[in-house]
Amino acid sequence: MEYVREHLTKHHFLHAPHHWFLALLVSPVHLAELHYQKRYHLRFVHAKKLFLFDFTLLLSVIALFGITLFLFLYEPSVVASVSLSITPSNNATPATKIQSGDDITYTVAYANKSGVLLQDPHLSVSFPLGFVLESAAPSELFTPANNTFVLPPIPPGGSGEAVIKGILFGTPDETDRVSAQLSYRQEQRTDREIRIANVLTTLRGSILEGALSGSHAILPTGSSPITVTLTNTATHSLPSLVLPLAMPSGISLHTVTTTAGTIESQEWRVKELPPHESIRLTGVIQTNLEKSAQHATLQLTPLLFVRNATFPQTLIQYEWNVLHPNIEFSAFWNDARETARPGEVVPLTLTIHNNGDTVLNDATIDIPFPSSLIVLSQLTQYNAGVLAKETLTLNKKYIAGLASLEPGSSLSLSLQVPLRSNPQGGTDLSVILSPRIRASVPLASNDSIDFDSAIHTKPLHIGTNLILSADMRYFTPEGDQLGRGPLPPAVGKETKYWAIITIQNTTSAVSDLSLSATLPPGVSWTGKTSVSHGSAVLFNEKNKMLSWSHKTMPAYQKIGIYIELSWTPSQSDIGKTPLLLKDIVLSGHDTYIDAGLTKTYPNLDASLKNDTIAQKKGTKVQ
Numbered sequence: 088m089e090y091v092r093e094h095l096t097k098h099h100f101l102h103a104p105h106h107w108f109l110a111l112l113v114s115p116v117h118l119a120e121l122h123y124q125k126r127y128h129l130r131f132v133h134a135k136k137l138f139l140f141d142f143t144l145l146l147s148v149i150a151l152f153g154i155t156l157f158l159f160l161y162e163p164s165v166v167a168s169v170s171l172s173i174t175p176s177n178n179a180t181p182a183t184k185i186q187s188g189d190d191i192t193y194t195v196a197y198a199n200k201s202g203v204l205l206q207d208p209h210l211s212v213s214f215p216l217g218f219v220l221e222s223a224a225p226s227e228l229f230t231p232a233n234n235t236f237v238l239p240p241i242p243p244g245g246s247g248e249a250v251i252k253g254i255l256f257g258t259p260d261e262t263d264r265v266s267a268q269l270s271y272r273q274e275q276r277t278d279r280e281i282r283i284a285n286v287l288t289t290l291r292g293s294i295l296e297g298a299l300s301g302s303h304a305i306l307p308t309g310s311s312p313i314t315v316t317l318t319n320t321a322t323h324s325l326p327s328l329v330l331p332l333a334m335p336s337g338i339s340l341h342t343v344t345t346t347a348g349t350i351e352s353q354e355w356r357v358k359e360l361p362p363h364e365s366i367r368l369t370g371v372i373q374t375n376l377e378k379s380a381q382h383a384t385l386q387l388t389p390l391l392f393v394r395n396a397t398f399p400q401t402l403i404q405y406e407w408n409v410l411h412p413n414i415e416f417s418a419f420w421n422d423a424r425e426t427a428r429p430g431e432v433v434p435l436t437l438t439i440h441n442n443g444d445t446v447l448n449d450a451t452i453d454i455p456f457p458s459s460l461i462v463l464s465q466l467t468q469y470n471a472g473v474l475a476k477e478t479l480t481l482n483k484k485y486i487a488g489l490a491s492l493e494p495g496s497s498l499s500l501s502l503q504v505p506l507r508s509n510p511q512g513g514t515d516l517s518v519i520l521s522p523r524i525r526a527s528v529p530l531a532s533n534d535s536i537d538f539d540s541a542i543h544t545k546p547l548h549i550g551t552n553l554i555l556s557a558d559m560r561y562f563t564p565e566g567d568q569l570g571r572g573p574l575p576p577a578v579g580k581e582t583k584y585w586a587i588i589t590i591q592n593t594t595s596a597v598s599d600l601s602l603s604a605t606l607p608p609g610v611s612w613t614g615k616t617s618v619s620h621g622s623a624v625l626f627n628e629k630n631k632m633l634s635w636s637h638k639t640m641p642a643y644q645k646i647g648i649y650i651e652l653s654w655t656p657s658q659s660d661i662g663k664t665p666l667l668l669k670d671i672v673l674s675g676h677d678t679y680i681d682a683g684l685t686k687t688y689p690n691l692d693a694s695l696k697n698d699t700i701a702q703k704k705g706t707k708v709q
Contacts, residue, residue, distance in 0.1 A: 091117040164273075164280045168201035170246075171269050173212075173286040187217075187400060188294035188321055188391070191255045195267045195284075198246035205241040207279075208271040210249055215263035216396050217256035224250045241271070254323065255288070256393045259401050262289045294321040295328065295360075297389055297403035303530050304408040305383060306538055307376040313340075315403065317357075317389060318365040327392040330355040330368070338383065343370040380409045412528050412538045413443035414492075418520060420547055426680040427518075429552040429593070430508040432469065435544070437500040437522060441492040447526035447538065450489040452481040452500075454522045459512040460549060462505040469503035492526065509593055510549050514642040515679045516594050517546035550680040551595035551642065555673045557588045559691040562700040572653075575705030576693065581655045583613065586668050586691060588648040592640050595679035600637040602648065605630070605670040615651035624650055633668075640675070654693065656708040664694040664706050 094103070094110040174194045177185060185191060195212060199205050212234045214220070223229040228236045229249075236249050257263050269282040301313040319325050332353045334340055343350055347366040348357035355368055376383060384407075389400040421434035441447055455478045456463060467474050471485035481500070483490035488498045510516050523541040530536065561570035561584060572582035588602065600621070606612060612633075616624040621637030635648055652667055669690040677684055695701040 163276075165199075165201035165203055165205075166280050166282050168199070169205070169269065169271075169280075169282045170196070170198040170200060171267060171282045171284040172196050173265055173267050173284050175265070175286060175288060184291045185255065185288055186292045186294050187255070187257050187259055187290045187398065188325065189255060190321070190323070191253060193251045193265060193286075194248055195251070196246070196248040197241070197269055197282075199241040199243055202243050204243065204274040205245075205271040206274055208238040208241055208269060210236040210238055211268045211270070212249075212251060213264075213266040213268070214253075215255065215257060215265065217263070217393050217398055218265075219254040219256065219393065220251065221253045223252070255290070256391055256398050257290045258399050259290050259292050262287050264288075293400040294319065295325060295389055295391065295400050296320055297330075297387070297401065299385065299387065299403050299405040301372075301405060302407070302536050304410050304528075304536060305372070305374050306410055306412065306528070306536065307378055307380060308374060309536070309538060310341075310371050310373050311407075311536060312369065312371050313385075313405075315355075315368040315387065316365055317360065317367075319360045319362055322362050324362060325360040325391065328357050328360060329390045329392070330357075330387055331390070332387070334372070335383075335385065337374060337376040337380075338385065339373045339375075340370050341373055343368060345369075376409060378411070383407045383409055410445055410528055410536075411443055412445050412447055412526070413441075414447070414524060414526070414538075414540050415440040415442055416522070416524050416540050416542050418522050418542055418544045420544065424547065425545070426548045426550060426682065427506055428550050428680075428682070429506055429510055432503050432505045433547065435502045435504050435520070437502065439492065439498040439500075439524065441494055441496050443494060445528055446494065447492040448490070448529060448535075449483060450492055450524055450526040452489070452522055452524050454479045454481075454502075454520055456504070456520070457512070457518070460507055460510050460516060460518050462507055465505040469505060506549060509552055509554070514594050516549045518544075518549060519546050520544045548680050549594065550677045550682055551597060551684075552593045553597065553673060553675065553684055553686050554591040554593070555588075555671070555686040555688050556591075557586065557668070557671055557688045557691055558697050559584050559586055559667055559693070559695055560698045560701070561585075561695055562698055566700060570701075574701060576654070576656045576660075576708045578656050578658055578661060578708060581653050583651055583653045584667060584693070584695075586650040586652055588650070588671070588688075590640070590646040590648070590673060592642055592644050595642055595677055597640045597675040597684060598638065598678050600640050600673070600675040602633075602635040602673050603670070604633045604668050604672070606633070606652065607666040607669055609654060609657075609665065610667050611653045611655075613651040613653050617647075617649040619647045620644070621646060621648075624648065660708040662707050662709075664692050664708075666690050666692045 091110045091114050094106040095114060099107040172195070174196070175185065176192045176194065177189050193212065195210060197210065214234065220231065228238060230237065238247065265286050265288065267284045270279050272279045296318045298316045299313060300316070302311045305311045315330065317330070332340055332355060345355060345366065345368045348355055357366060360366065374383065385405050387403040389403070391398045391400060417438045419436055421436055424433065427433050437452065456466060458477050463474060463477060466479050470479065472479045472481045481489065486500065492498065521541060521543050523539060525537055525539040527535045528538050561574055562568055569585040570583050573580050574582060576582045590602070612626045618624065618635065621635060625634045627634070633650060637646065640646065654667060671688040673686040675684045693706055695706050
């Protein structure tokens with residue numbers, strides 16, 4: 088080779104050692120070429136030898152390829168000749184539909200179709216987490232701790248099967264894998280061989296059946312009863328189960344009762360459900376949906392707890408149609424009144440307008456009336472309806488228009504509300520009524536649901552009441568003598584009496600309070616008076632008028648005014664009890680409703696009607 092001749096020199100060894108070294112490496116090829124050129128090139132006497140050499144070389148290559156292919160394809164194991172299969176079944180038939188919680192039998196069949204003895208065979212079965220083992224056959228060969236059968240040696244042509252029974256729990260519509268593994272070693276060999284078989288099982292439903300029942304429709308805002316039923320359709324008990332009660336947005340669950348289990352942390356928990364038994368949960372759903380909602384859906388998923396694992400079961404779903412009944416319901420005091428006096432009868436108007444999309448039947452109006460402010464005994468005298476427990480109820484029995492309210496229809500009702508003369512319950516009182524209307528909304532079937540709406544009236548401020556009383560006495564109720572002079576009165580002799588005037592305020596403060604009265608002819612002012620509050624009693628000699636005033640009288644205050652009067656009868660008075668005080672007038676200003684107050688009291692005479700001791704002694708002039 089030219090490269091070797093050129094670079095395998097002393098010069099390249101000193102100046103280009105890398106070329107020299109490469110030339111040294113390929114020098115054997117160069118020597119072979121020189122040998123060929125010297126001995127064989129263009130010398131055909133050796134052609135036969137070369138042909139035999141090349142043919143021998145070709146046969147060697149073919150032999151090496153065959154040996155390599157044999158070694159590559161050679162399989163010393165007999166796995167391909169060992170048969171292994173898994174067959175699931177329920178109710179002693181091949182399983183075409185398996186539910187979560189079904190009793191299931193797995194039959195593992197094996198056969199030795201090889202010509203060698205299979206020694207020390209072990210058959211292991213791997214189950215899903217939700218499989219509960221009940222029995223295995225042959226039981227004497229089975230180890231439950233690792234689900235393994237220790238089999239006797241399997242001769243050529245030998246076969247057998249293992250049967251495992253249990254309950255398969257899982258999640259419906261999910262696929263579980265069961266795997267069987269047969270490991271063994273061939274006779275006179277130490278290496279173990281493994282044959283594997285798998286079967287996939289997709290659960291179709293669950294033996295725990297759930298159902299949710301209720302009305303066909305609900306209202307955007309309202310309530311409706313529901314019932315959830317869970318049934319165990321299997322022949323064995325179900326383990327611990329839980330039904331989460333999380334509600335979707337706009338729906339809440341209340342008033343929950345169950346036939347079994349407990350309600351904890353918004354979950355219905357049941358420790359065990361016996362075979363072929365049903366349990367129920369009942370409650371009331373409260374809705375607060377969007378006004379535009381047309382449908383509402385509730386989804387509940389029961390959970391089974393098996394071997395420290397949780398398995399969701401078949402979804403329970405219920406859908407309601409959402410109806411949209413609506414009422415414009417209002418109540419107002421006539422003439423837009425804001426104040427009233429105790430003892431008044433105040434008109435109240437109710438208006439009803441059905442502006443929803445469905446008819447409302449059997450409407451009922453309930454109006455609670457506070458007995459501390461309203462004269463309940465007079466309500467049914469002024470109004471149609473029935474009164475029970477301080478609530479006036481109006482229905483179609485009393486008002487025919489409440490029987491049916493078609494969409495777009497209206498109804499107006501007028502009520503009379505009698506106020507108490509002496510309201511009770513504090514100071515600065517107001518009447519606020521809260522009428523509620525209830526109606527039945529018919530559904531597509533014969534069923535119906537209730538619709539209700541509540542409102543409040545504007546406050547009607549109730550003024551205070553001044554209770555004015557007056558009495559003429561000679562003796563106190565306890566028997567103490569107040570008056571002086573003869574009793575019965577005698578002609579020409581002076582007899583003195585005491586006029587006792589009492590003012591009782593009720594619920595609100597009164598300002599600018601004043602009292603006046605007039606002495607009839609023949610009656611004299613002695614100048615003796617006493618008051619518990621306010622100014623002293625004044626007497627005007629010209630018009631013979633008594634007067635008293637007080638700047639402010641708080642709520643529930645009581646004031647007493649005591650005045651001594653004298654009278655000397657004449658012959659014309661014999662057998663009579665003349666007047667002693669007349670024209671009794673009380674006035675003031677109600678600061679709560681900003682209105683004036685005026686009270687009068689009948690004239691007082693010498694008959695002393697309330698003085699029982701004086702009555703016994705005699706009150707007519709003798």
